[in-house]
Amino acid sequence: MSRSSGTTANPPFVSRSAFDALTVEDVDDSEDEQQQEETPQTQVTRRLKNKLAPKGENNSKPPQKQVPQIALKSKPDPQEVERTKTRQSILTRTLWTFIMIGVFVALLLMGHVYMIMLAMLCQTIVYREVTALFSLTSHAPDSGEAENKRKKDPWSKTLNWYFFAVTNYFLYGESIIYYFKHVIFSDGQLLPFATNHRIISFTLYTIGFVGFVMSLRRGFLKQQFGLFCWVHMSLLLIVVSGHFIVNNILEGMIWFWVPVSLVICNDIFAYVWGMTVGRTPLIKLSPKKTVEGFVGAFWSTLLFSVLWGSYFMRFNYMICPVHDLGVSAWSNVQCTPNPVFVWKVWQIWSPLRVFLSQLLGKSVTVIPYAPYQLHLLVFAVFASLVAPFGGFFASGFKRAFNIKDFGHSIPGHGGMTDRMDCQFLMGVFTYVYYSSIIREHHVSVGSILQMIVSGLSANEQLELVKDLKKYMEGQGIMIV
Numbered sequence: 001m002s003r004s005s006g007t008t009a010n011p012p013f014v015s016r017s018a019f020d021a022l023t024v025e026d027v028d029d030s031e032d033e034q035q036q037e038e039t040p041q042t043q044v045t046r047r048l049k050n051k052l053a054p055k056g057e058n059n060s061k062p063p064q065k066q067v068p069q070i071a072l073k074s075k076p077d078p079q080e081v082e083r084t085k086t087r088q089s090i091l092t093r094t095l096w097t098f099i100m101i102g103v104f105v106a107l108l109l110m111g112h113v114y115m116i117m118l119a120m121l122c123q124t125i126v127y128r129e130v131t132a133l134f135s136l137t138s139h140a141p142d143s144g145e146a147e148n149k150r151k152k153d154p155w156s157k158t159l160n161w162y163f164f165a166v167t168n169y170f171l172y173g174e175s176i177i178y179y180f181k182h183v184i185f186s187d188g189q190l191l192p193f194a195t196n197h198r199i200i201s202f203t204l205y206t207i208g209f210v211g212f213v214m215s216l217r218r219g220f221l222k223q224q225f226g227l228f229c230w231v232h233m234s235l236l237l238i239v240v241s242g243h244f245i246v247n248n249i250l251e252g253m254i255w256f257w258v259p260v261s262l263v264i265c266n267d268i269f270a271y272v273w274g275m276t277v278g279r280t281p282l283i284k285l286s287p288k289k290t291v292e293g294f295v296g297a298f299w300s301t302l303l304f305s306v307l308w309g310s311y312f313m314r315f316n317y318m319i320c321p322v323h324d325l326g327v328s329a330w331s332n333v334q335c336t337p338n339p340v341f342v343w344k345v346w347q348i349w350s351p352l353r354v355f356l357s358q359l360l361g362k363s364v365t366v367i368p369y370a371p372y373q374l375h376l377l378v379f380a381v382f383a384s385l386v387a388p389f390g391g392f393f394a395s396g397f398k399r400a401f402n403i404k405d406f407g408h409s410i411p412g413h414g415g416m417t418d419r420m421d422c423q424f425l426m427g428v429f430t431y432v433y434y435s436s437i438i439r440e441h442h443v444s445v446g447s448i449l450q451m452i453v454s455g456l457s458a459n460e461q462l463e464l465v466k467d468l469k470k471y472m473e474g475q476g477i478m479i480v
Helices: 016-021 027-035 040-052 078-110 112-131 156-179 191-195 197-214 221-251 254-277 291-312 350-360 371-385 388-401 416-438 445-455 458-474
Strands: 281-283 286-290 344-347 366-369
Touching: 078 112, 112 156, 112 221, 112 416, 156 197, 156 221, 191 197, 191 445, 221 254, 221 416, 254 286, 254 291, 254 371, 254 388, 254 416, 281 291, 286 291, 286 388, 291 371, 366 371, 371 416, 388 416, 445 458
Parallel strands: none
Antiparallel strands: 281 286, 344 366
C-alpha cells in the first residue's frame, strides 16, 4: 500500500483546554496578566507550578504592596462646637461673676479706704482700655514722607498717663481737703499742700500742655491733636465720674453701695424679663435689648430699691460719713444720722383709713416710713430709665470701632469698661442729687478751722484762742 502524499499535522502534546482546566483563579495573577502580556508557554509553566506546589509554599505570587491606611477623621458638627463654646462661656462668666461679688463684698466690709482703692483701680483700667482704642499711627503723613508712615509718636503714651496723674492729683486732693479739714488744717506740715493745692495742680497741667506742644512732629499733627482731644474727653467722662463715685463713698457707704446695686439689679431683671417675654426690640444699638425687658426691669427695680435700701439704712457703718479711714464693718461707728434716715409716720386720709381697716380687719391709722425710701424711688427710676443709656452709648462706641468688647480684663465679661458703662452715669447722678437735695449744710469744726487758718493772721489767731479760752472758763470748763 502506498502512503498518502499529503502531510498531516501532528496534534500538540497537550491541548490548551487541558491547561485551562488546571487554571487557579487568582485575583492578583489576573491583575498581573492585565499589566504584562505573557506567552502561552510561560502561562502554562506558571500555572502548573502553582497547582503542584504544596499549600502555603506558593512563591510565584509577587509580594503585595503595603498600602498605608489613612484614618479619616469626621468633621466636627459646627452646631455642636458652637454649643460647647457657649457652655464654656456661660461657665466662665458665672464663675467670675461670683468671684467679683465675693471680692466686692469683702472690700466693702474691710472699710472705706479699700473701696476707694477699688474705685480708683477700676477707673485706671477703664481709662487704659478707652485710650488704647486711639492708635496713634500716621496713615497719611502731612509731609508726604514715606519713612514716617506707620510710625508711632514716642511721647503719646507718656503724656496720656501724665495728664491722667495730674487730673487725679487735683480731684482727689480737693476731696481730701474737703472731707478731712480737721486733719489737714491742724497739721503744719500739710497746711502748705492745702493752701496751695490748686496752683500746684494748674502748674503741673501747664507743664504737660507745654510738653505736648513741644512733642508735635510733622507727619503726626492730625493724630497728635486727635489724641489730645481723645484724652481730655476720657478724663472728663471717666476720671471726673470716678471722682464723684469716691465722694459718694466718703459721704457714707450707703450712697455708693445702694446705687451700684440698683444698676446691677436692673441689668439682671432686664435680662430675665427679656429672655422670658421679650419680643419687641428696644434700640438698634443693642439688638438683644427688648421693650418688655426694659419695662419689667423698671418695676422690679422699684420694688427692689425700697427693700434693699431699707435694710442697709439700719447700720451706722453704712450711713455715717467718713471721719476716720481706719474703720471697718466691725468698728463701733457712731454719728448723728442724716434726717432722711429717721423714721416718721404718715397719717392716713380718713376715708382710706376706714377702707384699710375694713380690708385688713384691724385699725390702721398711720404708715411708718423713712424719707430715704422716697429718695430710693428716685434712684431706682434713674437706674432703670437713664443709666441704661450709658450702656447704649458704650454699644455705639464699640460699633464705631468694630469691636465686641473694650478689652479682656475680666474673663467672660470682656473689659472693665463693659461693666462700668452704666455705673459712671449713676455715680455722677447720685452725687449731684445728694449734694443738692439731701446733704445738710451746716458749720463744722473743719470749716471753721479752715476759715481761721486761711483768713486770720498769727496775732489774730492768738487773740481768738485767748477769747475762746476765756469763754470756756466762763462756762465752767477748765482748759489746762
